[in-house]
Amino acid sequence: MSEKKSVLIINQKSPYGDAAARESLDIALTCSIFEMPVTLLFCGDAIFQLLKDQQPGKIQQKKIEAMLSALPMYDITEIYVEHDSLIQNGLTDEDLCLPVTLIDQSSISQLINLHDTVLTF
Amino acid sequence: MKFSLVIQASPFSHQSTATAFRFAQTLLDEGHELFRVFFYAEATLIANNQICSPQGEADLPQQWQTLAEEHQLDLVVCIAAAVKRGVIDDNEAKRYEKASGNLRETFELSGLGQLAEAIAVSDRVITFGA
Known part of the structure; x- marks a missing residue:
């Protein structure tokens, strides 16, 4: 494999109403195994993927939170959350299970520009 | 330019897979290279060779197969x-003790590493989402 491409994964879907959250995480972890620098961006309903104290067992689902907590072990620490999405849902970064960087909608284009490849879910 | 495509949507519920197909066709017509097409999530359904496309409708699985044969494309599911x-090949059918595999010709089952490689070597990776 040639040079290491940086990958930005943009998440927009809620954690359990859609399989996209888990599918996206699987790709993030795989890219990281291949030593590509991975950045995650959560916007819209995807911010709910990051909520603390999820109890998906009640709907026979696996905890996304458990997979998310593995991200630092995979050297995935660049995690961005669109600030407006939090505000609109009455949340703050205190409600999230990982340390994140808040980003304004207007700065997302810069974030996209900084990466070689962008995948959206 | 070297392209790879990631297709995520169901071929029957979303327009995405058909759009991706036309995109693939066009970029090849324009002289670009298509390194790999990676079918993920619901898009993997396209590789089921038991699909019977309704008469008078586009036979998308066949269209992909024909394009792949013409251009030696790497269609990874x-x-x-x-x-x-x-959607299983003969190896998986054996592993899971199923009567037979049903993977369409020209499609290949493989892991997410194939997507990571496509990202690493392609100039552009285009996602066709749900």
Whole structure:
């Protein structure tokens, strides 16, 4: 494999109403195994993927939170959350299970520009 | 330019896979290279050779197969996503003790590493989402 491409994964879907959250995480972890620098961006309903104290067992689902907590072990620490999405849902970064960087909608284009490849879910 | 495509949407519920097909056709017509097409999530359903396309409608699985044969394309279907949707090759049929495989010719089951490689070597990776 040639040079290491940086990958930005943009998440927009809620954690359990859609399989996209888990599918996206699987790709993030795989890219990281291949030593590509991975950045995650959560916007819209995807911010709910990051909520603390999820109890998906009640709907026979696996905890996304458990997979998310593995991200630092995979050297995935660049995690961005669109600030407006939090505000609109009455949340703050205190409600999230990982340390994140808040980003304004207007700065997302810069974030996209900084990466070689962008995948959206 | 070297392209790879990631297709995520169901071929029957979304326009995405058909759009991706026309995109692939056009970029090849324009002289670009298509390194790999990676079918993920619901998009893996396209590789089921038991699909019977309704008469008078586009036969998308056949269209992909024909394009792949013409241009020696690498059509990779995510194995984890495919197997749980009942799209299996003969090896997986044996492993899971099923009567037979049903993977369409020219499609290949493989892992997410194939997507990582496509990202690493392609100039552009285009996602066709749900």
